[in-house]
Amino acid sequence: MSRSSTTLAEERPPAPREPAAPALPRLLSGIPAHGGALSLDEHLDIHGGLPPIGDRPAQRRRHAPSELIGRIERAGLRGRGGAGFPTATKLHAVAAARRRSIVVINAAEGEPASHKDRTLCRLLPHLMLDGGQLAAQAVGADELIVCVCESAAASVEAVAAAIAERSGLAGAPARVRLSVVPGGYVAGQESALVNYLNGGPALPTFTPPMPFEQGVRRRPTLVSNAETFAHIALIGRHGSQWFRELGTTSQPGSALVTLTGPVANPGVYEIEYGASLSALLQAAGGTTSRPRAALLGGYAGAWVEGQLLGGVALSDEHLAPHGASLGAGVVALLSADACPVAETARVARWLSAESAGQCGPCLNGLDALAATVQEVASGTAQGNAGKRIARLAALVQRRGACAHPDGAVRFVLSALETFSAAFADHARHGACDACASPAELPLPVRSSAGAERRRGVGSAS
Amino acid sequence: MSATLAATSGSTYWYLTRSTGGVALLLLTAAIVLGVLDVQRFSTPQWPRFVVDSLHRNVSLLAMAFLALHILTSVLDSFAPISLIDALIPFGGSYRPFWLGLGAVSFDMLVAVTITSLLRQRMGYATWRAIHWLTYASWPIALLHGFGTGSDVQATWLLALSIGCLLLVLAAVLARVLSGWPQNLRARTAALGGAGVFSVFLLLWLPGGPLGSEWARRSGTPSSLLGHSSHAKSQGGGRR
Amino acid sequence: MCAELLPERITLDEWGYPLIDGEPLPRSLLSHARRAAAACPTFALLVEREQGHD
Numbered sequence: 001m002s003r004s005s006t007t008l009a010e011e012r013p014p015a016p017r018e019p020a021a022p023a024l025p026r027l028l029s030g031i032p033a034h035g036g037a038l039s040l041d042e043h044l045d046i047h048g049g050l051p052p053i054g055d056r057p058a059q060r061r062r063h064a065p066s067e068l069i070g071r072i073e074r075a076g077l078r079g080r081g082g083a084g085f086p087t088a089t090k091l092h093a094v095a096a097a098r099r100r101s102i103v104v105i106n107a108a109e110g111e112p113a114s115h116k117d118r119t120l121c122r123l124l125p126h127l128m129l130d131g132g133q134l135a136a137q138a139v140g141a142d143e144l145i146v147c148v149c150e151s152a153a154a155s156v157e158a159v160a161a162a163i164a165e166r167s168g169l170a171g172a173p174a175r176v177r178l179s180v181v182p183g184g185y186v187a188g189q190e191s192a193l194v195n196y197l198n199g200g201p202a203l204p205t206f207t208p209p210m211p212f213e214q215g216v217r218r219r220p221t222l223v224s225n226a227e228t229f230a231h232i233a234l235i236g237r238h239g240s241q242w243f244r245e246l247g248t249t250s251q252p253g254s255a256l257v258t259l260t261g262p263v264a265n266p267g268v269y270e271i272e273y274g275a276s277l278s279a280l281l282q283a284a285g286g287t288t289s290r291p292r293a294a295l296l297g298g299y300a301g302a303w304v305e306g307q308l309l310g311g312v313a314l315s316d317e318h319l320a321p322h323g324a325s326l327g328a329g330v331v332a333l334l335s336a337d338a339c340p341v342a343e344t345a346r347v348a349r350w351l352s353a354e355s356a357g358q359c360g361p362c363l364n365g366l367d368a369l370a371a372t373v374q375e376v377a378s379g380t381a382q383g384n385a386g387k388r389i390a391r392l393a394a395l396v397q398r399r400g401a402c403a404h405p406d407g408a409v410r411f412v413l414s415a416l417e418t419f420s421a422a423f424a425d426h427a428r429h430g431a432c433d434a435c436a437s438p439a440e441l442p443l444p445v446r447s448s449a450g451a452e453r454r455r456g457v458g459s460a461s
Numbered sequence: 462m463s464a465t466l467a468a469t470s471g472s473t474y475w476y477l478t479r480s481t482g483g484v485a486l487l488l489l490t491a492a493i494v495l496g497v498l499d500v501q502r503f504s505t506p507q508w509p510r511f512v513v514d515s516l517h518r519n520v521s522l523l524a525m526a527f528l529a530l531h532i533l534t535s536v537l538d539s540f541a542p543i544s545l546i547d548a549l550i551p552f553g554g555s556y557r558p559f560w561l562g563l564g565a566v567s568f569d570m571l572v573a574v575t576i577t578s579l580l581r582q583r584m585g586y587a588t589w590r591a592i593h594w595l596t597y598a599s600w601p602i603a604l605l606h607g608f609g610t611g612s613d614v615q616a617t618w619l620l621a622l623s624i625g626c627l628l629l630v631l632a633a634v635l636a637r638v639l640s641g642w643p644q645n646l647r648a649r650t651a652a653l654g655g656a657g658v659f660s661v662f663l664l665l666w667l668p669g670g671p672l673g674s675e676w677a678r679r680s681g682t683p684s685s686l687l688g689h690s691s692h693a694k695s696q697g698g699g700r701r
Numbered sequence: 702m703c704a705e706l707l708p709e710r711i712t713l714d715e716w717g718y719p720l721i722d723g724e725p726l727p728r729s730l731l732s733h734a735r736r737a738a739a740a741c742p743t744f745a746l747l748v749e750r751e752q753g754h755d
Binding site: 500502511514581582 | 702705706717739740742743744
């Protein structure tokens with residue numbers, strides 16, 4: 001397996017395994033033993049041929065919504081990129097546009113704690129591309145673009161090979177291409193991706209217009225997460241009722257999660273929504289040490305204390321009382337050996353560095369936030385640091401062009417609440433013994449577009 | 462009688478073009494100073510930021526108005542063969558083509574700046590800003606145009622005024638470059654270098670150039686006017 | 702600058718960026734709000750028409 005040389009804390013790249021739940025695996029069916037990607041033939045053997053739903057380009061201008069979109073609506077599929085936006089709504093919006101549209105498969109995956117999208121690309125590219133093809137037919141798009149992060153070399157290769165394998169495939173869009181996008185936390189944000197595809201930096205733009213109205217080359221653009229397209233590929237084959245056989249009423253279906261931390265087999269797993277965290281941990285071979293806490297949803301997510309983890313179920317509905325959500329399917333465990341304060345300070349500093357630097361409140365606020373958290377961690381905070389953090393949080397939220405500052409604030413505030421004793425301890429006595437232990441929460445060492453931009457450009461005006 | 466009349470109307474426009482040119486230089490200098498104050502967010506209780514900003518915009522527009530007059534009067538003036546085209550398309554004229562052309566270059570830049578600023582809200586910020594920086598180039602070009610074409614350059618008061626304006630602009634540029642140092646180090650060093658080179662160039666060139674002998678001939682005044690030129694000058698000087 | 706031109710609705714945070722309450726503007730403030738938005742050096746302000754209102 002290829003080594004991802006950019007991650008800081010990971011020992012080896014994760015590999016998907018098949019969990020115990022009976023109706024699963026769906027997406028992760030038939031992972032080949034040879035460790036490479038499923039070829040087109042192997043893929044068709046497992047899942048069957050592409051469904052003849054009858055959405056042909058000639059039917060694009062009909063007023064009746066496409067059959068596929070109807071199925072996706074009944075299935076209740078929501079985006080798997082973290083925002084959970086209803087996929088059918090997006091499809092309707094792009095299909096209704098006058099101009100010929102473009103479909104973008106977003107596998108940029110800027111979230112360091114998530115590996116599911118690059119894993120899909122690396123091992124199951126045809127599933128993703130099937131979904132892209134079906135969606136393109138449904139919205140009348142003539143171009144399909146797959147965006148893969150430049151640091152995931154094996155994934156890039158696999159997608160390129162898969163696209164080549166599919167050339168000439170019936171029903172494929174006129175143009176299918178791969179776009180390698182820079183790493184960076186905000187690079188996978190919808191408008192940032194469109195910005196990059198239009199020749200600009202991979203940084204969020206000030207909406208409007210939204211990508212579904214005017215995106216790549218000013219054409220209506222459907223941008224969805226790679227995993228979402230994989231689900232579309234299966235809903236197209238098996239229908240909405242089948243999709244709803246797993247999961248909960250409000251969150252139907254299965255989902256990929258990335259499990260990291262003190263477990264025997266960290267990696268990408270497929271769960272049904274509502275499955276218990278314990279079942280997932282069991283499927284991963286159990287924990288290697290009692291986890292101190294779990295970070296759910298990624299670095300814009302929230303913490304759940306270790307003691308509560310036994311009763312946690314993996315759906316937004318069940319996690320809401322804990323103040324958390326699954327986000328892009330991130331479950332990052334923190335071992336008892338790690339120092340949550342040091343980890344929070346590291347990630348907060350990284351999040352501030354990942355700011356696009358376009359909005360003053362985010363650029364300044366996250367910097368001040370990270371500095372304050374670091375002061376608390378080293379015991380050098382003056383005055384009431386808690387109050388200062390609360391004030392900064394209020395100043396930063398909803399004052400950026402994207403949701404990055406809001407996510408960073410959520411992460412920090414959740415850490416302060418979950419680890420209040422540890423933070424108080426650090427404020428009084430400074431660094432603890434665990435501060436020196438190796439970092440557990442994964443962070444890349446690459447420089448992002450935001451950081452590059454801030455080095456080149458000075459202060460506002 | 463008619464010769465005197467012709468000389469009078471010629472002189473009037475010639476006066477106007479010189480005076481409006483001089484005023485334009487003053488206003489453009491003020492516009493740059495105000496522009497730097499604006500971007501530095503300068504303010505006092507009596508001069509809040511929106512006042513500095515409005516002044517910058519209005520002084521700039523006033524400068525454009527004076528430039529329009531400057532061009533119009535230079536075209537209307539019968540003495541020097543300057544057509545309207547020469548004011549916009551540089552280096553094609555027959556009167557001191559290079560030095561006049563510099564004026565056209567500077568004016569063209571300022572037209573672009575003005576139009577983009579009036580349409581500011583309809584264009585991207587980065588584009589608007591990039592074009593706006595042309596002002597830093599247009600000013601020294603305008604100054605050189607003034608030195609090269611102006612017939613009063615040897616007058617002490619005008620020379621002092623020009624040098625005074627130059628010092629003000631240099632101070633503004635210095636203030637702009639130093640704030641936020643050392644970000645964008647390359648651009649800032651280039652700006653400082655450019656300003657320094659320009660100043661040194663002036664120091665070396667002025668004495669032997671416009672302030673030197675027979676500049677009218679050397680700068681490209683058509684020979685048919687050369688005799689008249691000195692005549693008109695002394696007459697104008699006499700009227701003063 | 703915007704805080705100077707529309708002090709009724711805009712205050713500045715510690716970094717000089719505008720804080721807006723997002724409440725609908727009365728007609729009397731509309732021209733002032735437009736001027737404030739036009740004056741912003743980075744076009745960070747927008748005067749938006751609310752659905753159903755003026």
